[in-house]
Amino acid sequence: MEPEGVRHRMVEVAKGVRLHVAEVGPENGPVVLLVHGFPDLWYGWRHQMVALAARGFRAVAPDMRGYGDSDVPPSAGSYSxxxxxxxxxxxxxxxxxxxxxxxGHDWGALVAWQLCLLRPDLVRALVNLSVAYHPRSSEGSPLQVVRALCGEDHYMCRFQSCK
Structure with missing residues (x-):
């Protein structure tokens, strides 16, 4: 059941890419941007959004590209x-x-860290849940590191295309 007062809209974020955004709370309140994990949607934040709005924050939770009602670019290269x-x-x-x-939560935590690293001017503070920070490794690509640490049964490995 959707919380009362949630507003929905589409925001164009790139040429041909629009994100579905859910938000609640005062329009002029300080913004808390909630970045979901995998596989999830804005809806996973619904309880936190209501709690934040009750404290005067504007809680904003997008469906990331490729998820929910957001656009789904067809090229894998569109998800860097x-x-x-x-x-x-x-x-x-x-x-x-x-x-x-x-x-950020789960996979969304990784995106949130990169937002902080690439555009620290836009971030007042960061809280990430469920995932520890791992800086770039000299041991290979992220997938190679996951394979070495967790083996082929890790979900990231299982979701790769078979060749």
Missing amino acids: IFHLVGDLVALIADLAQPQVFVV
Whole structure:
């Protein structure tokens, strides 16, 4: 059941890419940007959104590109970390806020960290849930590191295309 007062809209974040955004709370309140994990949607934040709005914050939770009601670019190359961070940068610009609080969960935590690293000027504070920070590794690509640490049964490995 959707919480009362949630507003929905589409925001163009890149040429041909629109994100579905759910938000609740005062339009002029400080923004808390909630970045979902995999596989999830804005809806996973619904309880936190209501609690934040009750405290005067404007809680904003997009469906990331490729999820829910957001656009699904067909090319795998359209999902790089630069595209994902760019989506959040464009969303923050649309919110007309100089800085936002950011909360990331799971895969969304990875995107949130990169937002902080690439555009620290836009982030007032960051809270990430469920995932520890791992800086770039000299041991290979992220997938190679996951395979070495967790083996082929890790979900990231299982979701790769078979060749």
